Amino acid sequence: MIIYVRLLKESFGFALNALRNNKLRTLLSLLGVTVGIFSIIAVLAAVDSLDRKIKKDLSTLDKNTVYLLKFSFGPTDVPQWKREQFPNVTYEEYEYLKRSVNDVEAMAYMLFTKRENVKYEGVTVSSISVMPTTYEFENIQKLGFKEGRFFNESESNSGAPLIVLGHDVAKNLFDGLDPIGKKVRLYGQRFTVIGVLKKVGAGIFGEDDDTTVYLPVNFVRRLYGDNNETLTPSMFIKPVEGVDMDAFKGELSTKLRNFRGLKVGEIDNFFINVLSGFTDILDGLITQMNIIGWIIAGFSLLVGGFGIANIMFVSVKERTNLIGIQKSLGAKNRFILLQFLFEAIVLCVIGGIIGLILVWIIALVLTNVLDFEFVLSFWNIVLGTVLAAFIGLLAGIIPAISASKLDPVEAIRSGM
Known part of the structure; x- marks a missing residue:
């Protein structure tokens, strides 16, 4: 267990070094993850806030409450010209x-x-x-x-x-x-x-x-x-x-x-409009908004994943000599694999945290400017972090495997 904690610590150090030594390249690659996490969490936070507002506003009403009038609150088969005569x-x-x-x-x-x-x-x-x-x-x-x-x-x-x-x-x-x-x-x-x-x-x-x-x-x-x-x-x-x-x-x-x-x-x-039917329409709209948000964020996360994969391939190439030395000193393939996987995950989580901070700042600003409470819930924060880590895992798996399979002699020779 101690070795894995040490491995995670070293991977975190490598990730920070990548940020320090190649600031522009790393930040541009992280931008995709940041935008992706920002997009999905911003949409989810907005939809959650809207859903919370709807439930709060309708909490004083029974869902079976009826509005009886000449208009329909939802879609109807009655043509408009006939409704106008009601x-x-x-x-x-x-x-x-x-x-x-x-x-x-x-x-x-x-x-x-x-x-x-x-x-x-x-x-x-x-x-x-x-x-x-x-x-x-x-x-x-x-x-x-x-x-x-x-x-x-x-x-x-x-x-x-x-x-x-x-x-x-x-x-x-x-x-x-x-x-x-x-x-x-x-x-x-x-x-x-x-x-x-x-x-x-x-x-x-x-x-x-x-x-x-x-x-x-x-x-x-x-x-x-x-x-x-x-x-x-x-x-x-x-x-x-x-x-x-x-x-x-x-x-x-x-x-x-x-x-x-x-x-x-x-x-x-006449039309008998029941509030429960109206809330069902709102629930459907909220579900569609969530789906659209996931689709938009998916493209951003895809781009961000390719960016992180690119960083990891470059990192493997730059540290080929170090990998060879580690393997010649007895480091197992899974140690090298986990080292690069952790590094990719840490980089993505950093990008995800930046995205979450941006959502939090914007939520605070909009809540103060508008008469509407935007809430970044704990579960959305957890979701954003886990999603960022998952993207890091996917983006880093191939570079990590390629690093773990390097021949130590060839790795040392190529780095000289």
């Missing part, structure tokens, strides 16, 4: 389904609409996401409050002029003042602030819940009516835990078809 879901349909569909834990009606400006006295916050919804939305989304509350059933039904502010909206409007009870202006109307949400950061699609405000949907319906083109109605449905989703979707579809008077044979003129 009617919007209505508040009356929401009330009917809420009464008649079984196994519903909570059902909310909400409107997707354009961004607006919110004002308080002389301060204006621009491009704010407005979410008119019913009181049940809080029970489905599980909003976290810094202070205050969400509007209740009575306030929701009556369309009271109340508003809940995202963290950044409240911070920018009031700058340290207590916002609860203050009046803000939106849609040219005055709203009383009743709640401020905790800071949560940007969502997976770039939407920022901290710059979102919530208000009773019936206030907006009373203001603009139900046929405004800037408003896209939707139902947000959370079934009870453990429900048979196929049966639940079937009942939901049947009840809405009956309410709309659709005949047998006519297609549904």
